[in-house]
Amino acid sequence: MTDICSLSLTEVACALHKGTLSAVEVTKACLARIAATEARVAALITVDEEGALALAAALDKAGPDPARPLWGVPVTVKDALSTKGLRTTAASRILENYVPCFDAFAVQKLREAGAVIVAKANMDEFAMGSSTENSAYHTTHNPRDLRKAPGGSSGGSAASVTVGQCFASLGTDTGGSIRQPAALCGCVGLKPTYGRVSRYGVIAYGSSLDQVGPLTRTVADCAHVLSVIAGHDERDATSSPRPSEDYAALLQGKSLKGTRLGIPREFFGPGLDAEVRDACRQAMDKAEAHGAELVDVRLPHTEAAIATYYIIAMAEASSNLARYDGVRYGRRASPVSNLEELYVRSRTEGFGQEVKRRIMLGAYVLSSGYYDAYYRKAAQVRRIIRDEYLAALNQCDALWTPVSPVTAWDLGSHADDPLQMYLMDAYTLSLNLAGLPGLSMPVGLGANSHLPVGMQLMGKAFAEAELLAIGHALEQILPPLAPPEI
């Protein structure tokens, strides 16, 4: 990694504001890092070299602006977020040539803050997957071991941040899609409270679950990006009117001493790999040694969360993806003889296998005769799970759990068994059902695999500042991960 690319976002933003680095210099360093690593990592779908360099040059010409916190900072954006004038595919063939005429809210906020979008990051098609292997374009490789999956669905974002192609990336998290790839690649990822960041311009998957958030190399960097993208947006009715905070300014001064961390015992049962359990245990011992208090809490319906989540997510997906009809945008099959054939063939040719499975299962759980047994039942269990989280959070400052039951797995190892892949999401998806925030951060390496292990801090609604402050304090006492050797 070149010297510039190994800086944190906080450091590079400071150097850019002081004028010790120029926007063009930093952008060129990231583009060079992309050129050096992309053939092996394949984290990106579209690289906007020309646009990024032109913007960086324009920024340099105008000079650093203290009112723009990400002035000149190169970032990547998951290809599920609309970028005006820059192709946005959601990693699907059906959107292969789609160029949005507007920016997603979070993208607009990045641009207003002075960030330079260098590329759109790879993902599972329509964010449906946990390994980025469901991209219609290519498979992303974990920069810590190229034979392994980077996690997903924001696997391209996590890989691009980890390997130093950018200083931050935006991802989306519907059932763990920011936190899990961050854990598997060894970077930091935050899923904000539902409603904290506007979903305007996000290509929808499960609308009651989707949330936009940052992936970065440090907790402080994550706080800086959240400060930029959080806030109310009248174009998303679920966006909260609650004012956002200066999360970076609130990082300091949080001591682990007396911090009560709830450890749900259901997350440490069968299914948790021994090396992950041991790495988490070591981190918990360290936290305890620094004065944190570990509190035993219960989340009894954790086992029901996977089924609950997938029923709701698939139902919402089948509704959301009905819009891809080959008429207004996206791929259109041709030649066709009538409108029905246009719909059916455009969708059949445009969607991949996992997307088809989820749309069809979503139609199934919503169909007459099954609606009450599946969809309504799942929504009832969702309330039980949410209430359990709120009760557990009343006993502590934050919950602290593993993110993934295993470290990064071999690419291709779950190719024909979607259910096995769904089970990997056991620890992350309850939080989306509950709509609460979660911060994933590396806590060490697995003793056997030598691959990163991540833990997540989960908090009450809108407790992002507190989670980031606890995360920042933990980061000071946990061993830092070395950059990947690539």
Add this chain to the structure above:
Amino acid sequence: MTDTKDISREAVVHMATLSRLRVTEEEQARFARQMGDIVRYMDILSHVDTAHVEPLYSPVQHSGSLRADLAVTRRQREEILANAPQADDACFIVPRIV
């Protein structure tokens, strides 16, 4: 939960029809097996007592705010039509329907 624990190939075809998708013979067999596994797994919910529990469809805590009902032009027609697979200067074009 339901008495349908297996997914037949006919059920796969029905789901595909509802979803405006076409599935090949080979996909029918594969999806039937995979979806059967998934639906059987989802049966775990039948063991959860949900009597008197109100469904939770959205985690939003704030009440919805109303805005003035004013027409606003956010996009130009040509911007929208630029992504259409087939259009003229004013409309999306689809195969003849009448």
